Amino acid sequence: MTDTASESRDAPVLAPVLEISGLTKTFDDKVVLDGVSLTVARGQTVCLLGPSGSGKSTLLRCVNWLEKPDQGTVLLCGERIGMRPGGVVPMGNAELAKLRMRMGTVFQHFNLWPHLTVLQNIIEAPVHVQKRRREEVIAEAEALLENVGLADKRDAFPSRLSGGQKQRVGIARALAMKPELLLFDEPTSALDPELVGEVVAVMKSLSQAGSTMLVVTHEMGFARETADKVVLMDGGRVVEEGGPEEFFGNPRTERARQFLQRYVSA
Amino acid sequence: MIRDFSLIWQSADRLLDGLINTVLLSLVGAVLALALGALLAIPLMASNPVLRLVSRGFVDLMRCVPFLMLTYLVYYGLPRLGLRFDNWTAGLVAIVVYNTAYMAEIIRGIWSRLERETIEAAVAFGFHGWRLVSRIILPQIVLAAGPMIGNQLIQIIKDTAFLTIIAVPELTHAANSIQAQYFIPFATFITAVLLYWALCMLVEVGVYAVERIAEKRR
Amino acid sequence: MTLNAFLSLLNGAGVTISVSLAGIALGVPFGLALALLRWQRVPLLAPLATVYVSLLRSTPAVTLCLLIFFALPVIGIEIDALSAAVATLALNTAAFNCEIWRSGLMNFSRDQIEAARTFGMSGPLTFRRIIFPQLWRTCLPSLVNEMTLLIKSSTAIAVIGVAEITRAAIRIGAQTYDPLPPMLVATGIYIVLVLVFVGLQRFTERVYGHAGGAA
Ligand SMILES: Nc1ncnc2c1ncn2[C@@H]1O[C@H](COP(=O)(O)OP(=O)(O)OP(=O)(O)O)[C@@H](O)[C@H]1O
Ligand SMILES: [Mg+2]
Numbered sequence: 001m002t003d004t005a006s007e008s009r010d011a012p013v014l015a016p017v018l019e020i021s022g023l024t025k026t027f028d029d030k031v032v033l034d035g036v037s038l039t040v041a042r043g044q045t046v047c048l049l050g051p052s053g054s055g056k057s058t059l060l061r062c063v064n065w066l067e068k069p070d071q072g073t074v075l076l077c078g079e080r081i082g083m084r085p086g087g088v089v090p091m092g093n094a095e096l097a098k099l100r101m102r103m104g105t106v107f108q109h110f111n112l113w114p115h116l117t118v119l120q121n122i123i124e125a126p127v128h129v130q131k132r133r134r135e136e137v138i139a140e141a142e143a144l145l146e147n148v149g150l151a152d153k154r155d156a157f158p159s160r161l162s163g164g165q166k167q168r169v170g171i172a173r174a175l176a177m178k179p180e181l182l183l184f185d186e187p188t189s190a191l192d193p194e195l196v197g198e199v200v201a202v203m204k205s206l207s208q209a210g211s212t213m214l215v216v217t218h219e220m221g222f223a224r225e226t227a228d229k230v231v232l233m234d235g236g237r238v239v240e241e242g243g244p245e246e247f248f249g250n251p252r253t254e255r256a257r258q259f260l261q262r263y264v265s266a
Numbered sequence: 267m268i269r270d271f272s273l274i275w276q277s278a279d280r281l282l283d284g285l286i287n288t289v290l291l292s293l294v295g296a297v298l299a300l301a302l303g304a305l306l307a308i309p310l311m312a313s314n315p316v317l318r319l320v321s322r323g324f325v326d327l328m329r330c331v332p333f334l335m336l337t338y339l340v341y342y343g344l345p346r347l348g349l350r351f352d353n354w355t356a357g358l359v360a361i362v363v364y365n366t367a368y369m370a371e372i373i374r375g376i377w378s379r380l381e382r383e384t385i386e387a388a389v390a391f392g393f394h395g396w397r398l399v400s401r402i403i404l405p406q407i408v409l410a411a412g413p414m415i416g417n418q419l420i421q422i423i424k425d426t427a428f429l430t431i432i433a434v435p436e437l438t439h440a441a442n443s444i445q446a447q448y449f450i451p452f453a454t455f456i457t458a459v460l461l462y463w464a465l466c467m468l469v470e471v472g473v474y475a476v477e478r479i480a481e482k483r484r
Numbered sequence: 485m486t487l488n489a490f491l492s493l494l495n496g497a498g499v500t501i502s503v504s505l506a507g508i509a510l511g512v513p514f515g516l517a518l519a520l521l522r523w524q525r526v527p528l529l530a531p532l533a534t535v536y537v538s539l540l541r542s543t544p545a546v547t548l549c550l551l552i553f554f555a556l557p558v559i560g561i562e563i564d565a566l567s568a569a570v571a572t573l574a575l576n577t578a579a580f581n582c583e584i585w586r587s588g589l590m591n592f593s594r595d596q597i598e599a600a601r602t603f604g605m606s607g608p609l610t611f612r613r614i615i616f617p618q619l620w621r622t623c624l625p626s627l628v629n630e631m632t633l634l635i636k637s638s639t640a641i642a643v644i645g646v647a648e649i650t651r652a653a654i655r656i657g658a659q660t661y662d663p664l665p666p667m668l669v670a671t672g673i674y675i676v677l678v679l680v681f682v683g684l685q686r687f688t689e690r691v692y693g694h695a696g697g698a699a
Pocket of ligand 2: 186
């Protein structure tokens, strides 16, 4: 995996799955993203770290255009998101939806749809947005549930699940879209500490299986062991990025050292 | 007393006609009001202040006016606008206009309390437009609104009795004409009351069923 | 519309207000009595109260009014239109008030009642000295809300010829062959009336907290 990563950085034969450049976003005078650039190559797991309020969630929301950035571009496999080719005319909802359905998002607070069962949550978008055949999607969904260890919760409603189970359903729901890119926004921060492990285990196996993932997290263990690249954000800028060994072993910037002292002291 | 009820039994067809009209007026009125109320909820939730002010004005006005008075206004007012309806239709129009406001307010209340995140998740998964509304937003509203819409339906059933005043042949009207003919007011009105009771019970059973469905998801 | 017509509309409004207030004055305590029967699970009477509430909550005020006005004389109770009107509103609102009082009672803290017991207070004394002084405050906003609804349903008494506000408007319309203007003015008066109650409700909510889930 690491091989592919360095290869794609040195000699970009294929367009990276995600290429963010010069992204800027202000909320009433407050600069939240200040020229952020970031690439995620195929098969890479990139971990996005940073203190609270540094703009990580906003960055992810800009990637699937839930938030409209002021400047900069987001390319998914070389295709511009949010703007039609030429970069002047904004995309309509239908065009955006076409790109969005190629990404799978896992939310901090799960955001499962409460009126649907676990299985229905998973097949909802593949059937009704991607218009794939229902039987086929159900079969895949059942396999996915098996993989995340929740086959027996198929017909339960989300309200009856623990946080860890909800999040594993959230991951299965994202995977059912067969996404080219998986976005995770602090998938374990809303979980009780003893439930973090089960979710992290699922994410690790996804990463090892070659999924392309952009993960906002405070789980330093996960980042150190799984990431191909670690990116540290602060005040809306990328302050350091590099492989996990250099980043955790020998950070280049003072800001990264401070951050690591605070978070990895334990 | 037994004789009275047997007289009513003889006029059962008239009572049944009245009951059918009450049910028809209530159901058709409720369905139309719900549909229009859902549409009206959109300007109530709009970010445009003019849209919001106008729609809110209508809703608040309806909430201040008694149903009978609106019925009279429709009954006397529509012909002025060049629209001539029979009493039955005028009554239905009054029910729909009046309850559109109440239904809109019910839907707005629930919509504004819906978790924004579940809607956002749907957008992130590529839902938009009508499919977003029909598959993600509306089902959640319907489940949460069941009891309130049920209460409103009961209110509508009871309001239809006002239409006897403009001579719409609904249940109370039928009862009144039977009692006037045979002079058996006690038996007829008690029968009518029991029929209203049964109708409202039916609604409550329906609400209970929706509640059971919603319960599992909370 | 003449001044005379306007005055008779105001007169109708006066009838609406006084009949409604009489209905409230009778219906609120009656509702409390029903609630207490159910809360205390008084044998025989509690289930009766439950049936009463369920029945009355699904009976249209118009139908109830006709029943009282036409049927009571048949079983030997003479009643004039005005009394029938007051009785209609009182019996109807009592059912809704019962639910408000009852939810207030159910939410009342058990601890306080137990504390009163340990001080040797009897049931009725506990109710009078401990429960009621707090209960009416928590129930007031919902009760006022129900009063607003009562004012709106009070038009039902027009059906037995009580000259309340809609009836007055119809009468003027019949005299002038132009029913719309008096009805519009009557609507205006009604809106003012309802707004007064809505204002009262906002005020009680501010002073005594939000309306509970009852009604
Ligand atoms: N819709 C919004 N309107 C105004 N300000 C916003 C909005 N969304 C985010 N912000 C602000 O942008 C800044 C960055 O927020 P963001 O959620 O991206 O941070 P984060 O890095 O994800 O933090 P955390 O680790 O707490 O999730 C914060 O100061 C936040 O208050
Ligand atoms: Mg965040």
